[in-house]
Amino acid sequence: MTRASGQPGQRAYFVTDVAAYSFDKLVIFGVGLIGGSLARALRERGEADGARTVIGVGRTSASSERALALGVIDGAAALDDDAALRDALAGADFVLLAAPVAQTQPLLERIAPYLEAGTIVTDAGSTKSDVVAAARAALGARIGQFVPGHPIAGRESSGVDAALPDLYVNRNVVLCPLPENAPAAVERVAAMWRATGALVRNMTPEQHDRVFASVSHLPHVLSFALVEQILNSPDAALKFSFAAGGFRDFTRIAASSPEMWRDVCVANRVALLDELDAYTEVLARLRSAIEAGDGAALEAVFARSRVARSQWQEQRASGVAGSDASK
Amino acid sequence: MTRASGQPGQRAYFVTDVAAYSFDKLVIFGVGLIGGSLARALRERGEADGARTVIGVGRTSASSERALALGVIDGAAALDDDAALRDALAGADFVLLAAPVAQTQPLLERIAPYLEAGTIVTDAGSTKSDVVAAARAALGARIGQFVPGHPIAGRESSGVDAALPDLYVNRNVVLCPLPENAPAAVERVAAMWRATGALVRNMTPEQHDRVFASVSHLPHVLSFALVEQILNSPDAALKFSFAAGGFRDFTRIAASSPEMWRDVCVANRVALLDELDAYTEVLARLRSAIEAGDGAALEAVFARSRVARSQWQEQRASGVAGSDASK
Structure with a gap:
């Protein structure tokens, strides 16, 4: 010692x-x-x-x-x-x-x-x-x-x-x-x-794991997945060269520790798979709307999301949690 | 006038x-x-x-x-x-x-x-x-x-x-x-x-649409989708109350204009669907690895993504594009 x-x-x-x-x-x-x-x-x-x-x-x-x-x-x-x-x-x-x-x-x-x-x-x-x-x-x-x-x-x-x-x-x-x-x-x-x-x-541990599978673990997986998908595409270099602020924010967490997130994904796999499956369903619904050119359906989802995201930001700014946690 | x-x-x-x-x-x-x-x-x-x-x-x-x-x-x-x-x-x-x-x-x-x-x-x-x-x-x-x-x-x-x-x-x-x-x-x-x-x-217009479907339009859809999925879950309020920095960055673009992104999704739907489908395949692969508890497969993807994201950030910091475009 x-x-x-x-x-x-x-x-x-x-x-x-x-x-x-x-x-x-x-x-x-x-x-x-x-x-x-x-x-x-x-x-x-x-x-x-x-x-x-x-x-x-x-x-x-x-x-x-x-x-x-x-x-x-x-x-x-x-x-x-x-x-x-x-x-x-x-x-x-x-x-x-x-x-x-x-x-x-x-x-x-x-x-x-x-x-x-x-x-x-x-x-x-x-x-x-x-x-x-x-x-x-x-x-x-x-x-x-x-x-x-x-x-x-x-x-x-x-x-x-x-x-x-x-x-x-x-x-x-x-x-x-x-x-x-x-x-x-x-x-x-x-x-x-x-x-x-x-x-x-x-x-409870179960509540904890469900909540963080949703608001932390899933976004990390989705962010890593986007970078992986671009890397796998034939025009990866061209794509990266035009990536701007939206990509930057979305993939900031894809620079996180691979070892830590590997462990988290394996440790919390039951809750994470539930959230991932629910997310995949939402994505399939949006896919159908895009394919059908159903602008009204897309706008309804986007508008609802924007309101919720903006409210979250306002509550956060005025209250409890601070603004620079990266976890 | x-x-x-x-x-x-x-x-x-x-x-x-x-x-x-x-x-x-x-x-x-x-x-x-x-x-x-x-x-x-x-x-x-x-x-x-x-x-x-x-x-x-x-x-x-x-x-x-x-x-x-x-x-x-x-x-x-x-x-x-x-x-x-x-x-x-x-x-x-x-x-x-x-x-x-x-x-x-x-x-x-x-x-x-x-x-x-x-x-x-x-x-x-x-x-x-x-x-x-x-x-x-x-x-x-x-x-x-x-x-x-x-x-x-x-x-x-x-x-x-x-x-x-x-x-x-x-x-x-x-x-x-x-x-x-x-x-x-x-x-x-x-x-x-x-x-x-x-x-x-x-x-070319086709190159443009493919590149931006990948690095801009798809991340917007994925970000809107996460907020929508949380909203649809029974414990949405609890989840939002524990969302922190990872969620904040990932969903910043979900506060974007619903009208604009509705139009973009419809206008660029061919290229966007290609990227969305390729992304869904990557996600399915990650899902299998999570379900199997295959930490090595997850870590390989996460590590590759982190390297690529970090390189992108470095090139961006040193060169061409600035750091605060939100598009």
Whole structure:
């Protein structure tokens, strides 16, 4: 375990005013944009809300060195180092998993031997039903310690260098409490996210997965598919050379991480296929109208969509969610 | 005909330095964002490149009053006023049609009786095969006077108030010269667009329609379709309330004009259906991979798309097209 300060083997942090804090130690598995922004938010949004100590755990200790150098975390541990991992998890109030969802089960299996009874584990995964299943498999009877979560925030850039202390301000964070969770544990996770400026909302894992299959996962698939279709066409270069603003906006999310979206599509495939099939039906209806030259039918759909999209934009501008989340 | 200055029945403009100008009189049918930006560009990008006089023609004289008040045009005429229309077209070097493509034939039929042999007509329509057919039907043997064009530029806002003198700087303008066009006529239209800062590129109408069906018309249909699909679902309100940045970018173009996109879809339906069918095939392939949990197949497509999208963005940033066209 690498420390920002202090002697090897000693706790590198010190506790001064316990009563003012909801916790003293947060361990983040995967200190990238999401985990790094949580750490920065808790540390920089006033000491009263701040985490005393944040430890980052990565696949190698090197992967957390950058976060350490940036001052985002106080200490870094490598996942494959038993002693460092035990040390990192000792006395932890919170563990946040901020790694691709497919890693949930192996990560929790790795954590389990060192997980103390007083530690609450939460996550930041984009899908929830599969994460809950993975957590049940890994934690067994201790599943009550795991409170599933999903902060709805992101940026086009990723990695700890892109982490921002205000990434979560006015963003939604979804929690999907399990029947086994103590209400106090759920409330502590909610309080942690609220301290970052986020708005916490509860859903079931199934609701979560259906909603995000629709408004996030499906658009990503559709956007990747458009670029793929153009690439497959004989005049791809000519087409790209004339692509302008409409194409730019529509395909911005096609520059997203292939690994992340592969995992999301596989993890949430049941809900995603439902949405994709419903979408394909709408598309078939529009196809018929185009083929028939039925301008009135097309205009009715387009006008309805425009009104709904404009209302969404207005509500967003005036309220809850901010304007630059890219997730 | 309303004039900015001068006596009724007299030409309200005066000619001072003919040699420096490629033309003296431009008549724009539909002075909105596209037509208004051309007028402003020609007038404001240095007098040497500027149009001497710009006359706007609208469905009513009221529709051009705003353009007149803004100083975008020198005179305004109502389309249904025979005398004003004759006056507007007398001695015109150029006519630009900047109205929805479905109006091309009726507009040209209305113009034809007053169209002088020395006037070149061009347009700004988003589709070209249908526009050429409409022009042939309306102009008959005088089709050589019509040089089809399409400036690839736009903004989210429309109307003459949104018109900008630099809208076309570094934008592509496609010309689709006809066999009947004199090369000098094509060159004069090209020179007019180059004077706005645009880059002029030639294509056949068929090439044009295929390219824009792919990179513009199809994404609009797909974006409208997503909003429609969510609206049709039982939990639409919940879904919209969690939609974030990915949804925002993907559906920005679903706030576009329903009338314009209805016309485009109908006018370009042959090419659009080809692209839509090819897209539906890609989607079916992705569906199979999702259903099979075939992460490798998904990742391969997503990775290919990301590389292509990123390369497109880099080339765009470094070169030809600017970054804020919304068309």
